[in-house]
Amino acid sequence: MMPNIAAFLLALAIVGLVAEMLRRKKLREKYAIWWLVVGIATLVLAAFPQLLVFIARVVGVQLPSNLLFILSILMLLGVCLHLSWEISVVEEETRALAEEVAILRIQVERLTGLLPVSGSNGSQDPEGQ
Amino acid sequence: MRNLENNRVLVIMPAWNEADCVGATVAEVLTLDEPYDVLVVNDGSTDETPRIAASAGATVLNLPFNLGVGGAMRAGFKYAQRLGYSQVIQVDADGQHDPRNIREVLNGLESADISIGARFADRGDYTVKGPRKWAMRLLASVLSKLAKTTLTDVTSGFRAGNSRAIVQYLDHYPAEYLGDTIDSLVVAVRSGLSVTQVPVEMRPRQGGTPSHHPIKAAVYLGRSFFALAFALTRRRSHVALPLQTMAGQK
Numbered sequence: 001m002m003p004n005i006a007a008f009l010l011a012l013a014i015v016g017l018v019a020e021m022l023r024r025k026k027l028r029e030k031y032a033i034w035w036l037v038v039g040i041a042t043l044v045l046a047a048f049p050q051l052l053v054f055i056a057r058v059v060g061v062q063l064p065s066n067l068l069f070i071l072s073i074l075m076l077l078g079v080c081l082h083l084s085w086e087i088s089v090v091e092e093e094t095r096a097l098a099e100e101v102a103i104l105r106i107q108v109e110r111l112t113g114l115l116p117v118s119g120s121n122g123s124q125d126p127e128g129q
Numbered sequence: 130m131r132n133l134e135n136n137r138v139l140v141i142m143p144a145w146n147e148a149d150c151v152g153a154t155v156a157e158v159l160t161l162d163e164p165y166d167v168l169v170v171n172d173g174s175t176d177e178t179p180r181i182a183a184s185a186g187a188t189v190l191n192l193p194f195n196l197g198v199g200g201a202m203r204a205g206f207k208y209a210q211r212l213g214y215s216q217v218i219q220v221d222a223d224g225q226h227d228p229r230n231i232r233e234v235l236n237g238l239e240s241a242d243i244s245i246g247a248r249f250a251d252r253g254d255y256t257v258k259g260p261r262k263w264a265m266r267l268l269a270s271v272l273s274k275l276a277k278t279t280l281t282d283v284t285s286g287f288r289a290g291n292s293r294a295i296v297q298y299l300d301h302y303p304a305e306y307l308g309d310t311i312d313s314l315v316v317a318v319r320s321g322l323s324v325t326q327v328p329v330e331m332r333p334r335q336g337g338t339p340s341h342h343p344i345k346a347a348v349y350l351g352r353s354f355f356a357l358a359f360a361l362t363r364r365r366s367h368v369a370l371p372l373q374t375m376a377g378q379k
Contacts, residue, residue: 095196095304099204102170102190103211 004046011042034079138235139214140165143201144222145172148181151222155185158220158228165231168208169222170201198286199309203302206295218289226287230329234289241325242294243317245280246287248331261346264353268311271357275315276324284310284353287329297322300366307356315360320367 018035021027045052045068056064140158144151151169158167169182173195183189190208192201202219209217218235220226230246237244265284272283284307290298294317301316302309318324 095200095203098192098194098196098200099207102192102204103208106188106190106208 004049008043008046011039011046015039015043031082034075034082038075136215137213138163138165138216138218139205139209139212140167140231141202141205141209141217141219142167142169142182142187142222143172143198143205143219144169144174144178144182145195145198145201146174146176146178147222148174148176148178150224151178151187152181152185154220154222154224154228155182155187157224158231159186161228161231163232166214168205170205172196172198172201197304197306197309199302199313200304202309203298203304206290206298206302210292210295210299214295215292216289217295219286221286225331225333227330227332230287230327234287234327234329237325237327238289238291240323242291242297242322243314243324244289245282245285245324245326246289246329247280247282247285247326248329259343259346260350264346264350268353268357272311272314272318272324276318278323278325280324280326282326283314286310287331294322297366301363305356307353311353311356312360312363315357316363316366319363320365 015036018027018032018039022029022032052064052068056062056067059067061067061070142151142154142158155167155169158165167187168190169179169187170190170192171179171182172192179189179191190204192204196204205219206217216235216238218231220228220231226246234244234246265282268283269281273280286309297317297320298313301320302313305312314324
């Protein structure tokens with residue numbers, strides 16, 4: 001089987017793009033690692049297509065392309081889960097920041113005299129015990 | 130008010146676009162005999178809520194965007210902890226919770242860490258039917274078993290907590306739907322906090338009506354199962370809870 005030139009070039013472009021985004025700090029390492037792994041794997045498979053046939057035979061997949069599909073689907077699933085997890089963390093962090101900002105705003109307004117100092121902010125000892 | 134420093138009570142009122150009723154509710158709380166501090170947590174309102182609340186005499190905590198009731202409440206608890214309040218009570222801005230019951234609900238804290246102002250407890254005429262009722266019944270019975278006390282209204286937002294409750298809430302108080310009621314209560318109980326309930330009457334909401342739509346009620350049932358199932362499997366809070374000062378048990 002001949003190396004697949006188109007697939008090789010595509011994989012090369014992806015690896016190049018990810019590397020460039022990393023270099024410009026547009027992509028953080030923890031996300032880039034997925035794409036680098038995929039890009040390099042695609043590069044290797046495009047250069048040596050018989051490798052895919054070999055692996056498919058070893059794991060018992062009849063059609064080598066199906067092995068490629070299932071691996072792609074699993075990889076995308078992994079990326080999606082990772083992103084959902086990351087965004088949940090970010091939302092929780094945003095929530096904590098919103099709380100802090102709101103509390104600080106009250107305190108700043110009091111300090112600058114925009115708000116009357118009422119009984120509600122008497123002393124600021126951390127424990128009321 | 131300074132001499133009440135060690136046992137000041139903070140009334141936390143989450144409000145999202147409640148301009149119609151927040152002023153009246155705040156004023157009602159401030160005219161009570163006890164000198165309560167009122168904190169209106171403005172949950173990203175786009176109307177006049179913060180201005181009206183402030184001119185009614187409340188301290189307004191302005192969240193930069195909408196976080197939901199759970200988010201607003203946790204912000205309120207954080208404020209309470211920073212300023213050293215020993216007791217907090219959540220009161221709805223829509224006037225559904227009668228401010229005259231605040232003292233009664235707070236009295237529940239003499240024997241527990243969390244005190245719930247409950248609707249179905251043989252007082253008042255608050256009724257629901259259909260799937261919503263089954264859901265509330267089921268939640269109440271599961272929570273009663275967990276808390277080893279009779280609870281009839283675990284979705285009530287009319288709740289008081291002491292400083293132990295505040296510390297635990299800050300560790301776990303989800304912003305999700307039902308997270309502020311079911312989820313937080315289950316985790317609080319499993320983390321070793323004690324709960325009691327005080328029968329109260331609810332007033333009709335000043336705006337809007339409770340939903341009795343069958344599909345909405347069914348969705349409610351499903352979501353409460355979901356919230357309960359997750360809450361039951363969550364890890365307990367391992368926070369250093371302050372020693373109980375008033376509660377007499379354990």
